[in-house]
Amino acid sequence: MKQILSPLPGTFYRKPSPEAPAYKSEGDSVAVGDVVGLIEVMKSFHEVKSEAEGKIKAFAIENEDPVTAGQVLAELED
Amino acid sequence: MNIKTLLIANRGEIAVRIIRAARELGIRSVQVYSDADADSLAVKMADEAVNIGPPQAAKSYLNAAALLEAAAKTGADAVHPGYGFFSENADFADAVAAAGLVFIGPSGDTIRLMGDKVAARTTAAAAGVPTVPGSDGRIDDLDEARRLVEEIGFPVMIKAAAGGGGRGIRIVDDLAAFDQMAPQARAEAQAAFGDGGIYVEKVIRDARHIEVQVLGDGANVIHCYERECSLQRRRQKVWEEAPAAALPQAAREALCAAAVQLASAVDYRGAGTVEFLYDDASGGFYFIEMNTRIQVEHPVTEFVTAIDLVREMIRVAAGEPLSLRQEAVRLRGHAIEVRINAEDPSKGFMPFPGTVGTLAVPGGPGVRFDSMLYSGYAIPPFYDSLLGKLIVHDDTREAAIERLRRALRELDLGALKTTKPLFVALAEDEDVRRGAFHTRWLEHWLEENADRLAGTGE
Numbered sequence: 001m002k003q004i005l006s007p008l009p010g011t012f013y014r015k016p017s018p019e020a021p022a023y024k025s026e027g028d029s030v031a032v033g034d035v036v037g038l039i040e041v042m043k044s045f046h047e048v049k050s051e052a053e054g055k056i057k058a059f060a061i062e063n064e065d066p067v068t069a070g071q072v073l074a075e076l077e078d
Numbered sequence: 079m080n081i082k083t084l085l086i087a088n089r090g091e092i093a094v095r096i097i098r099a100a101r102e103l104g105i106r107s108v109q110v111y112s113d114a115d116a117d118s119l120a121v122k123m124a125d126e127a128v129n130i131g132p133p134q135a136a137k138s139y140l141n142a143a144a145l146l147e148a149a150a151k152t153g154a155d156a157v158h159p160g161y162g163f164f165s166e167n168a169d170f171a172d173a174v175a176a177a178g179l180v181f182i183g184p185s186g187d188t189i190r191l192m193g194d195k196v197a198a199r200t201t202a203a204a205a206g207v208p209t210v211p212g213s214d215g216r217i218d219d220l221d222e223a224r225r226l227v228e229e230i231g232f233p234v235m236i237k238a239a240a241g242g243g244g245r246g247i248r249i250v251d252d253l254a255a256f257d258q259m260a261p262q263a264r265a266e267a268q269a270a271f272g273d274g275g276i277y278v279e280k281v282i283r284d285a286r287h288i289e290v291q292v293l294g295d296g297a298n299v300i301h302c303y304e305r306e307c308s309l310q311r312r313r314q315k316v317w318e319e320a321p322a323a324a325l326p327q328a329a330r331e332a333l334c335a336a337a338v339q340l341a342s343a344v345d346y347r348g349a350g351t352v353e354f355l356y357d358d359a360s361g362g363f364y365f366i367e368m369n370t371r372i373q374v375e376h377p378v379t380e381f382v383t384a385i386d387l388v389r390e391m392i393r394v395a396a397g398e399p400l401s402l403r404q405e406a407v408r409l410r411g412h413a414i415e416v417r418i419n420a421e422d423p424s425k426g427f428m429p430f431p432g433t434v435g436t437l438a439v440p441g442g443p444g445v446r447f448d449s450m451l452y453s454g455y456a457i458p459p460f461y462d463s464l465l466g467k468l469i470v471h472d473d474t475r476e477a478a479i480e481r482l483r484r485a486l487r488e489l490d491l492g493a494l495k496t497t498k499p500l501f502v503a504l505a506e507d508e509d510v511r512r513g514a515f516h517t518r519w520l521e522h523w524l525e526e527n528a529d530r531l532a533g534t535g536e
Contacts, residue, residue, distance in 0.1 A: 010431075010459040010460065011133075011459075041431060041459040042420065042460075042461065042463040043461075043463070044429055066133045
C-alpha cells in the first residue's frame with residue numbers, strides 16, 4: 001500500500017489556515033507533488049508534498065496532532 | 079522571602095535560569111512540562127515537575143487552567159512566566175493574582191497598558207519620552223500636514239489613514255517632493271478606501287535598536303543601562319551587547335533617564351525593557367515599546383552591572399524593595415551574547431530538531447553558557463529554536479569579541495546544526511568589529527555572504 005510520510009517532526013496541519021478548507025480530504029485523488037498538509041517545526045511551516053499518486057483512503061494523523069519524521073500521515077489506494 | 083514555592087510557567091533555557099535563581103533564594107521550584115518536555119533539563123533540575131498536557135503549546139504552556147491547577151496541586155505561592163508564552167498576557171497575570179498567587183512581573187493593568195501600542199505611545203509622550211515624530215492621528219488638511227513635516231524633518235513617510243499592509247505609503251525626502259506626493263497619496267487613499275485621511279511620520283533610516291533595562295519595586299525605578307540589539311534576522315535578535323558602544327555618554331544618560339521616567343510613570347514593579355530606535359546621525363532616540371518581562375538577552379546586562387536580574391524580579395514581586403539604588407549601578411566592561419538556535423545557516427536557517435551527541439561547553443574567564451542542552455537530549459520540534467546563549471564579558475568590546483571567538487572554538491555541538499557558524503563569521507567581520515551596523519544590516523550581510531554560509535554545512 002502507498003503511504004504519505006511526514007518528512008519532518010512537528011505538528012501536522014491539514015489546512016493552510018484555521019479558516020481555510022483542508023488541502024485534501026478522504027476520497028480525494030492526489031498526484032505526485034500535490035500538497036497534502038503542513039508540518040510546523042520550531043515555529044516554521046513546511047509543505048508536505050505527496051511522493052506517490054492515488055486516492056486518499058484515510059488520514060492516519062488528525063489535524064494539529066504531533067508527528068515524528070517518517071510517520072505515516074495518510075494511506076493511499078489506487 | 080515570603081515566596082516558598084515557585085511554579086515556572088515556561089520551558090527551555092529560561093526555565094533553567096529561573097530554577098537557578100529560585101534555588102539561590104531558598105525557593106522550591108516546580109517545573110510544568112508538556113508531554114514533549116518530560117526529558118527536559120528544567121524537569122531534571124527542578125524540585126518537582128508536573129505534566130500539563132500535550133506537546134502543542136496551546137494545549138499546555140498556554141493552558142491557563144492547567145497551569146493554575148498545577149500551582150494549586152503543588153502548593154505554589156508564585157508563578158514565573160519567563161518570556162514568550164503568557165509572560166505579557168494581562169488576563170493571565172490577573173488570573174494568577176485572583177487565585178491568590180504572586181505573579182512575577184507587573185500587574186495585569188500595567189501589562190495591558192504597555193501592550194496597547196497607542197496607549198503605550200501616549201503614556202511615553204506624557205512622561206516626556208520621545209516617540210517617533212509624526213501626526214498623532216489622521217490629518218485631513220494638507221496645509222497642516224505641510225507645516226508638521228517641516229517641523230519634524232525629512233525623510234517623512236506619508237501613509238493612508240484607512241490603509242494597511244503598506245498600501246499607499248510614500249517616502250519623501252524634501253518639501254518639494256512632499257508637495258508633489260501628498261495630494262497623490264490623498265487622492266489614492268480616497269480612491270482605494272473612500273477616505274482621503276493621511277498620517278505622516280518621520281522615517282528613521284538605518285537606526286539602531288537600543289533598549290534600556292529597568293527594575294522597579296512599585297515605588298522606585300532604577301535602570302541597569304542599555305543593550306545594543308541591532309543585529310537581527312527577520313526581526314529576531316541574534317547578537318546582543320551591553321553597553322551600546324555607539325552611544326555617546328550624554329545620549330546614554332538621556333536614554334536611560336527617559337526609560338526610568340516611563341517606568342516611574344506607571345509605578346513599575348518587576349524587570350522591564352524600554353526599547354528605542356537610535357539614530358547615529360542625529361543622536362535622536364525614539365520610544366518603540368516596553369516589554370514587561372525578563373528578556374532573552376538579560377545576561378549581557380547581568381555581566382556588565384553584576385546585578386542578578388532574575389533574582390531581583392522575584393524579590394520585588396514578593397514585596398521587597400529594590401536591593402540597590404541607582405548610584406550603586408555601575409557599568410564594567412563589555413558583554414556580548416549570541417543565540418545558539420537549532421537552525422542550519424547553510425540551508426537558509428532551516429530548523430534542525432536533532433539529538434545532542436557530543437557536547438563540549440566553553441568555560442574559563444568571562445564566559446557563561448545558558449542552555450537547555452545535555453548529551454543525549456532529543457530537541458523537541460514543537461517550540462522555538464533557541465537552544466541556549468553563549469555570553470562573554472571582558473574589559474573592552476575588542477577583548478570581548480576575541481573572547482567570543484575563543485569560546486565559540488571551545489563550543490562543540492557535534493552533529494547538531496546550529497547558528498554557531500554564523501557567529502564565527504560575524505565575529506570576523508570588519509563592520510561588526512567596528513560596531514558599524516543597524517537593524518537592517520544583517521539581512522543584507524546574509525544575502526552577500528550566502529555562499530560563505532552555504533559552505534559551513536559540512
